[in-house]
Amino acid sequence: MAILLGNRPTRPEAAVTGDATATLRLTDRVVAEYSWRPDLPVALAPRPYLHPVRTLGGVTVTELMPASHRHHLGVSVAVAEVDGANFWGGRTYMPGHGPAWLDNQGTQAHTRWLRRGPDRLGHTLRWTGIDGAAVLTERRELSCRPVSADAWALDFGFSLTNVTVRELPFRSPAVHGRAGAGYGGFFWRAPQPGSPVRVDSARGTAVHGRTADWLSVNGGDWTLVFLGATARTRADRWFVRTRDYLGIGSALAWDEPLLLAPGDTLERRIVTVIADGPVSPARAAAYAGELAA
Known part of the structure; x- marks a missing residue:
């Protein structure tokens, strides 16, 4: 594995050929677009992603390949390091060094559709290293449903299975x-809003880590409420960054590696409420009770 200390990876930015997109709809309204076979350079760790995701009022609440972090792809499953x-x-x-360009970017590639309806998508994926060898297979389920006149919920579940003969460490x-x-x-x-971002949670405003x-994250005219939809998902820590950029994640490996044995599977499920306008902490807590059973 070579290290390049400049601004480019050691391998040419080859692309996954053929872009393809599916949609999630509520009645006749497209609330999210899913790039399931994106045409992306290798340096971005090509993977399926949701963008744009919109409120019922039409406000876009995702950002794709911003200038400062081109590898940020709307809503995706992205892991800093797997083995x-x-x-x-x-x-x-x-x-001991810090961030460096390595010739080690992996790819998540679509393999088979399980279902493809207006409000529900399901497919399998193959995670491969830069050498093309598979390390994980994934089953992913996406669905949408209305929750009020001004809000809808995105249900995002995924399971990852170790297909190697060795234990796989997940690291941040x-x-x-x-x-x-x-x-x-x-x-x-x-997207970074023009007004100050407000963060609330079941444990107060200081939820990072x-x-x-x-x-919940309020960006002025929209709010996102993130819910761990299983007990195991709720045991993961939250990553919340509001300075320089706005990013929210559910962390698989906060400060200790997550170790996945050969043949074992990890499962996670996040439900996100996408609302126009503010959502009170009491309403966010009620969503957790209603949607994260």
Whole structure:
């Protein structure tokens, strides 16, 4: 594995051929578009993503490939490191050195549709390292449903199975010593609003690096409420960044590696309420009770 200390990866930015998109609809309204076979350069760790995701009022609440972090792809499953492979995109954090370009970006590729309806998508994926060898297979389920006159819910579930003959460690930069950088797993890149961002949770406003049954982010004319929809998902810590960019994630490996044995499967499920306008903490807590059973 070569290291390049400049601004480009060591391998040419080859692309996954053929872009393809599916939609999630509520009645006649498209609320989200899902790029299930995106045409992306290798340096971004190509993977399926949701963008744009919109409120019922039509406000876009995702951001795609912003100038400062081109590897941020709307809503996706992105992991900083799986057994040395970078499924996050961009640079890899190196202990004692910091972020560096490595020739180690992986790819998540669609393999088969399980279902494809207006309000529900399900498919399987194959996670491969830069050498083309499979490390994980995934089953992913996406669905949408209305929850009120001004809000709808996105249900995002995924299961990852180790298809190698060795134990796979999942790591974040925090595992390697970068304090607070425990990101990796379900990740939502939101647009930076013009007004100050307000963060609330079941455990107060300081939720970064902590567990909480629900987490809400208000961007002025929209609110996102994130709910861990299973007990195991709720045991993961939240990654919340509001300075420089707005990103929210449910972390698989905060400061200790997550170890997945050969043949074993990990499962996570996040429900996100996408609302026009503000959502009170009491309403967010009620969503958690209603939707995260």
